[in-house]
Amino acid sequence: MDDDFMLSAWRKPPADFARQVRDRLHRLDSEAASVHGFKPISRLAASLAALVLVLGAFTFPQVQAGARAFLDLFRIVNFAPVLVQSERFSALMERQDLDLPRMLGEQVEVLKAPRAPQTVADAAAAGIAAGIQVRIPTWRPVGLEPQLIEVSADQTLRFTASTAKLKRVLDAFGIDDLSLPDGIDGQSATVHVPAIVRINYRSQDHDVMLLQARQPQVSFPAGIDLASLAEIGLRVLGMKPGEAHRFAQNVDWRTTLIVPVPADVSMFRQVDVQGNPGLLIQTVRRSSRGVLPKESRVLWSSGDSVFALVGNVWPTELFEMAQSVR
Amino acid sequence: MTSDVHETSGSVWGAAATEPDWEAVFSEQLPRVYNFLRYRSGNETLAEDLTSRTFEKAWRDRHRYRRDLAKFSTWLLRIASNVAVDHRRTAHEHAPLEAAAEAPAEGTPEDEAVIRSNFARLSALIAKLPDRDRELLALKYGAGATNRAIAEVTGLSESNVGTILHRAVQTLRAEW
Numbered sequence: 083m084d085d086d087f088m089l090s091a092w093r094k095p096p097a098d099f100a101r102q103v104r105d106r107l108h109r110l111d112s113e114a115a116s117v118h119g120f121k122p123i124s125r126l127a128a129s130l131a132a133l134v135l136v137l138g139a140f141t142f143p144q145v146q147a148g149a150r151a152f153l154d155l156f157r158i159v160n161f162a163p164v165l166v167q168s169e170r171f172s173a174l175m176e177r178q179d180l181d182l183p184r185m186l187g188e189q190v191e192v193l194k195a196p197r198a199p200q201t202v203a204d205a206a207a208a209g210i211a212a213g214i215q216v217r218i219p220t221w222r223p224v225g226l227e228p229q230l231i232e233v234s235a236d237q238t239l240r241f242t243a244s245t246a247k248l249k250r251v252l253d254a255f256g257i258d259d260l261s262l263p264d265g266i267d268g269q270s271a272t273v274h275v276p277a278i279v280r281i282n283y284r285s286q287d288h289d290v291m292l293l294q295a296r297q298p299q300v301s302f303p304a305g306i307d308l309a310s311l312a313e314i315g316l317r318v319l320g321m322k323p324g325e326a327h328r329f330a331q332n333v334d335w336r337t338t339l340i341v342p343v344p345a346d347v348s349m350f351r352q353v354d355v356q357g358n359p360g361l362l363i364q365t366v367r368r369s370s371r372g373v374l375p376k377e378s379r380v381l382w383s384s385g386d387s388v389f390a391l392v393g394n395v396w397p398t399e400l401f402e403m404a405q406s407v408r
Numbered sequence: 409m410t411s412d413v414h415e416t417s418g419s420v421w422g423a424a425a426t427e428p429d430w431e432a433v434f435s436e437q438l439p440r441v442y443n444f445l446r447y448r449s450g451n452e453t454l455a456e457d458l459t460s461r462t463f464e465k466a467w468r469d470r471h472r473y474r475r476d477l478a479k480f481s482t483w484l485l486r487i488a489s490n491v492a493v494d495h496r497r498t499a500h501e502h503a504p505l506e507a508a509a510e511a512p513a514e515g516t517p518e519d520e521a522v523i524r525s526n527f528a529r530l531s532a533l534i535a536k537l538p539d540r541d542r543e544l545l546a547l548k549y550g551a552g553a554t555n556r557a558i559a560e561v562t563g564l565s566e567s568n569v570g571t572i573l574h575r576a577v578q579t580l581r582a583e584w
Contacts, residue, residue: 087526088530088545088548088549088577088580089549090526091447091526091527091530091531091549092443092549092550092552093443093446093527094439095438095439095442095456095459096456099442099456099459100438102460103434103438103459103460103463104434106460106463106464107434107463107464107467286494396468
């Protein structure tokens with residue numbers, strides 16, 4: 083026995099197998115191309131819970147004069163990403179003279195506080211606890227297995243407008259070409275955040291989280307000019323004046339959730355998830371080797387439910403999972 | 409097949425590329441990775457599965473590859489080695505190795521059958537060796553790696569690699 087004999091068992095990979103691997107790599111390659119083709123934008127809040135906070139931030143400038151509030155006026159159908167400069171907010175939050183966290187905190191009242199998340203045995207139990215029919219992905223990347231199912235209790239928050247404080251915020255951002263609507267002072271918007279089901283999936287290298295809940299219920303005064311208020315919100319988020327005006331006028335604010343995302347770290351594209359508009363976002367990190375993928379997120383709504391998938395798998399895999407949720 | 413992994417690995421990189429030419433990687437490295445895992449596992453079907461996993465993992469983790477630390481082929485073989493280790497940790501010992509131990513030493517006249525027969529018998533003998541020896545034999549004869557490249561993959565010294573391989577082949581020769 084010598085080297086030649088040891089090598090005599092060597093053989094070329096079967097052609098069919100080689101073709102399968104090549105096809106798979108090409109598919110991954112095209113997936114990467116689509117990722118790199120994303121428009122540069124933002125990082126989104128981390129979960130559906132964060133999504134609810136975004137909703138809160140969004141609804142805050144909607145508070146308007148008027149007496150009668152009604153439920154379910156706002157319904158998430160579309161997701162509209164808006165680029166924000168994270169350093170702009172960081173600097174603002176750190177300004178001692180403004181004390182924005184305290185100022186905003188004073189305008190938020192917790193009507194129903196959330197309890198600690200409850201761990202349940204399976205999706206059926208989660209559905210009973212949350213009062214929804216829990217859906218799960220019928221396709222997962224190889225190795226990704228369910229690890230934990232939790233249900234967080236519902237909560238209700240009320241936002242009350244203060245023109246004086248809003249004016250201070252506008253001044254802090256240097257926005258002097260817009261004025262606050264008359265009669266807004268002291269008016270309230272209420273946000274009811276339903277119970278949220280969180281299913282964690284894990285493999286050796288990957289973690290994915292599926293969050294689902296009923297549509298949040300938002301009540302706010304009737305007869306308000308949502309577009310004008312939204313324009314103020316968009317300007318606060320950093321959008322340029324002309325763009326904010328056009329955007330505000332062309333969006334249906336009763337069905338569109340603004341998703342503020344830092345412009346410097348992420349990429350996104352709008353997608354169709356089972357026939358519903360959704361948003362696919364990839365967060366990235368910057369290194370000496372350039373911009374590298376970090377985490378992907380898919381947001382979508384279906385009927386009376388809102389979904390978010392968050393994980394460190396490839397965006398196309400996460401999207402495929404989203405498409406398989408039944 | 410027997411060309412030096414260490415020396416040829418640079419050809420998968422374009423002139424000013426920041427990523428490897430995957431077509432070149434595929435053509436050049438697939439046979440090596442496949443045979444490394446074939447020699448390593450003694451099972452052709454399993455070798456195909458582990459090879460697929462290796463290439464997918466390499467593609468997904470390509471941003472972690474640092475050209476200044478290792479040749480691409482060395483990096484790829486490390487991934488293949490880890491994939492094989494992970495598989496052994498999670499899978500039961502597969503039957504084909506035991507079955508192969510009873511394979512006839514003489515095969516049919518057809519080349520393919522001879523190769524299969526030799527491989528089956530060789531796999532059965534290799535399976536009896538210590539895990540480290542099996543790893544080195546697979547790198548040497550499956551991946552076609554030089555002792556220097558094997559040293560880089562395994563962390564052993566080049567001379568140690570040579571010694572272990574020599575003894576392992578002697579053992580196989582005695583058993584053949």
